[in-house]
Amino acid sequence: MGEANGAPKERGPSAVGGDQAAVRRGNLARVLGEIRQPGTHSRAAVAARTGLTKATVSSLVTELIERRLVRESGRQQAGNVGRPGRLLELDGGSVAALGLEVNANYLAVRGVDLAERVLVERRVAFDGAATDASEPVGELARLAEDAIAQVRGAGALLAGVGVAVPGLVDVPTGTVRYAPNLLWQDVPIAEWLRRRLDLGADVTVAVDNEANLAAVAEFGSEANTASNLVYLTGETGVGAGLISDGRLLRGSDGFSGEIGHIPVDPSGARCGCGQVGCLETRIGLVAAVRTAAPDLAGTALDPEELAQALLERAEAGEPRALAGLDEIGRWLGVGISIAVNLLNPEKVVLGGYFATVSPYVVPTAMRELRSRAVAGQAAICPITASAFGFTAAARGGTGVIAEEVFRDPWRAPLGAEVSPARSEDTA
Amino acid sequence: MGEANGAPKERGPSAVGGDQAAVRRGNLARVLGEIRQPGTHSRAAVAARTGLTKATVSSLVTELIERRLVRESGRQQAGNVGRPGRLLELDGGSVAALGLEVNANYLAVRGVDLAERVLVERRVAFDGAATDASEPVGELARLAEDAIAQVRGAGALLAGVGVAVPGLVDVPTGTVRYAPNLLWQDVPIAEWLRRRLDLGADVTVAVDNEANLAAVAEFGSEANTASNLVYLTGETGVGAGLISDGRLLRGSDGFSGEIGHIPVDPSGARCGCGQVGCLETRIGLVAAVRTAAPDLAGTALDPEELAQALLERAEAGEPRALAGLDEIGRWLGVGISIAVNLLNPEKVVLGGYFATVSPYVVPTAMRELRSRAVAGQAAICPITASAFGFTAAARGGTGVIAEEVFRDPWRAPLGAEVSPARSEDTA
Structure with missing residues (x-):
């Protein structure tokens, strides 16, 4: 040896x-x-x-x-x-990781080097459900292309791309099996991106569920001390990323965390997934707008702008917004108590619009959790808002690539030309 | 080194x-x-x-x-x-592990040596909810005392006792925080047993939730190849033991797996836990008897005898039993689909009475799961019956003690006198 x-x-x-x-x-x-x-x-x-x-x-x-x-x-x-x-x-300054996110309403890219400098960050509005999968993937590839050029301009070589998708992902092949809010079925997004971006075999392309990647970002953040946490996405779709004893729970096929499609309301609305009364039909962003700010339904605002509008109306004391968010908080508490009773996490972290409006939904959700947690006071955990807002999934995308390099440094791209500015560091 | x-x-x-x-x-x-x-x-x-x-x-x-x-x-x-x-x-023939189980309707003991010979096995009917905690614990200690004498008679020394309880257990202290069907609250069962049995400090007493221990037994069985499984207990209470990537998911405080208290039926009955419409009120053994064989409610039959009676009536084609078990199967499918959507296991294993009547509940439960699994066909997993029936939790109790010895052989009791019969083995 x-x-x-x-x-x-x-x-x-x-x-x-x-x-x-x-x-x-x-x-x-x-x-x-x-x-x-x-x-x-x-x-x-x-x-x-x-x-x-x-x-x-x-x-x-x-x-x-x-x-x-x-x-x-x-x-x-x-x-x-x-x-x-x-x-x-x-x-790590010459090794870069790219995080991409496809969402129902936007595409996002984030590029960092392994020293955690942000090299590029961008989000563009996009109507994912309006077209077939090839168009958003094409748009995503163009975003990524620009970002890779910026990364290279900063003197770094690309180690890999982490892609977050709101759906069920076959992780080994990088294929999206099913993404209800994008109307995607069996989309080999890793292969498509690899081809369009002309990536070499040494560049990793890792695709995962957005909630999983957001949970990884939250778990790895400096502020986090919990090794058992449940992360909830709050966008058009609602999903959970589960961290248990410091490990991401993917389940047998990588399809864990589908909390948004647990039926909670037998008399409720039909969901995009085909069932009736899914949690998502009660607390997804579409439901929140319908309940708390119906005049904004169908406008061209992106999720972050909608979340901001909900927050501002609640802060202004608008009764409809307050009552609507209280209702969201109640159903959020129903969903959270299912996860708490089953998984007993140390904390629940809210992402997306939940984080933006957290002062108006968390107290009601906590009350609901208290009344529903079987273990009583002992197992009730705090419900906190993520500091990463709508960037969590793309952050997780860069995080998994960085971790892969740290776990196996042979994955770092070779042949990075040392730029004059950087070469002084090691002279 | x-x-x-x-x-x-x-x-x-x-x-x-x-x-x-x-x-x-x-x-x-x-x-x-x-x-x-x-x-x-x-x-x-x-x-x-x-x-x-x-x-x-x-x-x-x-x-x-x-x-x-x-x-x-x-x-x-x-x-x-x-x-x-x-x-x-x-x-391992001179080192023994004892598994004990307290249930709402029975107490059980199982003693094995580390070579997996069964040295003692017994189950007695007991009405756990009729008295305060000290009486069942006293009864359990008497059962254990007899078993320890048998173990010693077989030439083995006791390495430890694993105790299964249908409730929330603080594993580090061996205290039952809350067991709704026993009406227990904060019962330091490890300490009580240690005192009554006069166990030395070198004898481990490990207390855990019955579903957790049953899941461990199932996971460790020779037939099992799954590293992601959900075990469901089917007794008066309904709980889940969760194995993910080969590890038991305990959650932050050891209170995971409380699937029986997820509300599934807002118009349902009040549960022992105080909530309305818990899954347990629909598929617990009490509900099964009420639905499928109401004339047996309140009889002195123990859970295994009740399960057998349900099976026999279904096999005889009795319409009430068949319709009742079909109804149980439907709600079982509702509960299983929650676990599958959240955890994406490789298989679901049914314990207790579910296992006995599995031919009459699994087909309906599978149909329900198929219609509710978000990931569709890809994530639908088989629902199987445990071969261990009502003994799974006590088996898990001996299993955790044996694993502890294998993980750290210094925990094996020293000073076992080699009986004449056994000494030939190593001559």
Whole structure:
């Protein structure tokens, strides 16, 4: 094992035998993982903490520097025994991740580098249900193309694209099986994007449900301390992203979290999915507008503008808006209590328009939850508003790509030309 | 590290320094884990597979033999280079685990050794709701006492007791927070049992929800291949045990799985939990008897006898029974579709009376699930009957104790006197 780890200058799966390559690949991630931790890091300290030899760590660090994932920070370590070593820190400035989101009413793109600098961020209104799937995917590809150009202009190479879709996704193939609010069925979006964007085989395209990706973004946010949380999207559709013991619950086929289609109102309206009285027919954005601001139904406002309008009317004390949001809060509480009784999360996080109008829906939802939580006071958890608003899913898209690189640094794109400005950092 | 692993004759946390002890303890589990795998095992083969030195493995095997978890099987390994070694196999015959179950209508006990021999199994009818908690716990302790005597008579020492309760359990303290069908609130059952049974500190007492333990038993059964499953108890109460990616989902406080108290019928009956129209009021055993065999309501039959009576009437073609079970099947499908939409399991396993009458409820439940599963055909999973019937929870109780010993062999009780019959096995 020591030889494989320590082998200098050998890179790529073809350079080292199968098992040794796998070991080196794993150790590369361990070393990068150490350097991601808060605090200062020398090669010697990383060796001590990982249990690898100093020679092995040196070789691995050389590779991480070549891959532009790590850089020497230029400061000297003082007061130690032996020759003072240079300190190491996360670089990541030349590796970028793109997050895309298709929604019923908008398309969004967000590009960041692995040092978490935002390189590009954009959202455009779009009527997803008005056309067949090829048009929104074409539009999304154009957005992505522009974003990739901006990313490259900033001196970064693309590691991958994470795509959020409001529907059921077959994650291994990147195919949207069914997205009721887009009227999509069996859309191989990963393949389409890969072809239109002419992406190389080394660029990951990861497609997932928007609620899953938003939950991942929320879970990974600095403010979060919960390892069990339920994230609820609040857009045209309502879905849940479930994090349990720090892991995303995808279920057997990746189709978990369809809380919006749990029937809660037998005397209710017909849902886009074909059933009657789904939770979504009571608390989706369309229902909220119909209930709290019916004059805005059918206007060209995008979800964020609608959410803002609802908030402003409630703040102005408009009775219809207040009564409508109270009604939304009650049904939201019904839905949340189902998730709480089944999953006992540490907190529920509201996204989308729920987050915008949270002061007007959370108190009623909490009251409903209190009366419905079987475990009583002990299991009642706070209902909080996401700080990420309508950007959560695209953030999650960049997050999964970044995590993939950190988990397996060989996925970082090779050959990034060091721009003059950046090359000084490691000189 | 090598020294700590290889140190011969050193045992127990006090014999080795903290870190070294932890490493040895971990390696003990790794070696035991190898020997648990199917196939033949020599010390040399275990060394090769674990990456530990032969000296280390020899020392660890000596300790596992002393703890009666492993024995030499007496056969010689042929055809290998070097001196032929003796083969090793799981012993476990002197270490026992007890599973206890408190239910609304019965108490049950099951004792097995770690070789999975059943040493004792008993169930007695009991009206849990008729008295305060101390009486059923007293009765349970008497059952356990007899069982422990039988276990000891069979030459085994007790590693621990796993207790299944139909309610919300604070797992770390072994306290039942709330069990609606027993009318229990804040019952420190682990502490009570430990005191009444005079158990030493080295004997584990693990309390958990009955559905959780039944799900663990189902997941660990030889026939099971699913790593995502939902287990539904079918007794007076209805609860779910959730296994996701091979892990039990406990939620933040251990209160997950309360599917029985999801409101499904706003015009329904009041539930023991205080709400109206809970799933349990539609598919609990009381509802089943009321709907399918009302003349049996209030009789002294225990749940298994009631389930059998329902089955016999349905098999005889009695219209009331058939119509009633069909109605149960429909509501069961409503409940299952909630779990499927939220969790997307690979299969749903029915326990308790659901399993007994499964031919008469599953077809209707499947029809309901098909019409309600958002993901359509792709996410519809089979609904199967557990083979463990009413014994699943007690089986899960012994299972968690056994797993604890396998995960950390230092938890196996020391000082088991080898009975004459058993000592021949390792001679």
